[in-house]
Amino acid sequence: MDLTIRADLDAIPAYAAGRTVPGSLKLASNEISLPPPPAVLAAIAEAAVSGNRYPDPGVTRLTARLAERHGIAAERIAVGCGSVLLCQQLTQIMCGDPGDEVVYAWRSFEAYPIVVRISNARTVPVPLDEEYRHDLKAMAAAITPRTRLVFLCSPNNPTGQAIRRDELCAFLDEVPPGVLVVLDEAYREFVTDPDVPDGLTLLEGRPNLVVTRTFSKAYRLAGLRVGYAVGAPPVIAALRKVYPAFSVNSLAQAAALAALDYVPELLATCAEVTQERVRVRDELLAMGFAVSETQANFVWLPLGELTTRFAEHCEREKVIVRPFTGDGVRVTVASADENEIFLAAARKFQSLSS
Numbered sequence: 504m505d506l507t508i509r510a511d512l513d514a515i516p517a518y519a520a521g522r523t524v525p526g527s528l529k530l531a532s533n534e535i536s537l538p539p540p541p542a543v544l545a546a547i548a549e550a551a552v553s554g555n556r557y558p559d560p561g562v563t564r565l566t567a568r569l570a571e572r573h574g575i576a577a578e579r580i581a582v583g584c585g586s587v588l589l590c591q592q593l594t595q596i597m598c599g600d601p602g603d604e605v606v607y608a609w610r611s612f613e614a615y616p617i618v619v620r621i622s623n624a625r626t627v628p629v630p631l632d633e634e635y636r637h638d639l640k641a642m643a644a645a646i647t648p649r650t651r652l653v654f655l656c657s658p659n660n661p662t663g664q665a666i667r668r669d670e671l672c673a674f675l676d677e678v679p680p681g682v683l684v685v686l687d688e689a690y691r692e693f694v695t696d697p698d699v700p701d702g703l704t705l706l707e708g709r710p711n712l713v714v715t716r717t718f719s720k721a722y723r724l725a726g727l728r729v730g731y732a733v734g735a736p737p738v739i740a741a742l743r744k745v746y747p748a749f750s751v752n753s754l755a756q757a758a759a760l761a762a763l764d765y766v767p768e769l770l771a772t773c774a775e776v777t778q779e780r781v782r783v784r785d786e787l788l789a790m791g792f793a794v795s796e797t798q799a800n801f802v803w804l805p806l807g808e809l810t811t812r813f814a815e816h817c818e819r820e821k822v823i824v825r826p827f828t829g830d831g832v833r834v835t836v837a838s839a840d841e842n843e844i845f846l847a848a849a850r851k852f853q854s855l856s857s
């Protein structure tokens with residue numbers, strides 16, 4: 504008999520990562536362009552000495568440190584191999600029956616439809632509104648008795664818009680208690696709008712809410728793969744059950760722990776980025792581009808049919824941006840010098856087009 508691999512896997516789109524092109528500036532993956540601080544590099548090197556040993560499967564020290572930092576019990580925190588894998592674990596703990604549904608905004612983080620399909624559940628994408636924001640009324644209306652989970656991404660990747668307190672709380676009040684809401688706050692450290700709540704402050708009294716955070720962006724550890732989920736103890740206990748054994752490796756654990764000693768320095772870089780994003784957006788608007796508001800470390804240019812042409816032009820100018828064919832381009836806001844290189848490329852695109 505022939506080998507039969509799950510036929511539904513054919514329908515799963517491959518995750519298209521931002522490309523790295525030698526000699527070009529990469530503004531395609533929302534990373535911070537600085538390396539981790541020297542003390543974090545030293546902690547990684549020290550952990551490598553014990554590379555012959557398995558990592559702590561319970562990620563005990565890092566979990567305890569995060570609990571202390573956020574003033575939250577350790578039983579409410581699950582560390583994972585990046586928040587992407589935590590998203591997969593979250594769908595795994597909620598979805599098991601064919602026909603289970605997962606609601607999320609679209610366009611949003613590309614990992615959501617992938618992890619939903621891997622878990623054999625049905626994707627229920629709900630279009631963003633005309634300002635590229637989550638349409639929470641439409642998302643609430645998309646919830647059915649089959650809905651098991653809702654992903655919210657705030658600020659939203661790739662459009663940059665964040666969900667404000669009033670609309671978020673109204674939505675959370677409307678979601679049935681049997682549906683898990685996952686608030687993905689990968690870009691929380693870049694939020695400056697006071698009307699955008701810190702998801703961790705909303706957990707009290709909401710056992711069906713989980714907040715995810717990552718060390719990949721503000722903490723400069725995208726290559727090391729560490730994220731964490733904060734929620735009610737039963738949800739966290741379930742996440743630990745489906746945790747792929749030893750998936751947060753010992754270098755990653757040591758690096759994240761060491762990075763937590765440098766929070767003020769790391770956040771200072773985020774503050775520079777948030778100042779730069781205002782300048783970058785203003786300059787793009789002045790050049791005649793449409794650019795949505797952003798609370799993240801990237802800008803969204805809804806270029807529609809011009810998307811591919813713009814991305815190819817940038818690549819010729821040695822800047823790698825992230826195109827979403829037919830929709831728009833996401834560009835990471837980096838240091839002032841790097842942003843200048845991108846802005847020059849954008850200016851040239853406009854002058855060639857006019």
Ligand SMILES: *Cc1c(COP(=O)(O)O)cnc(C)c1O
Nearest residue numbers: 585586587612660689717719730
């Ligand atoms: C970058 C990003 C993450 C981070 O994922 P990791 O697996 O922790 O690197 C999570 N969610 C969104 C929306 C992102 O853009």
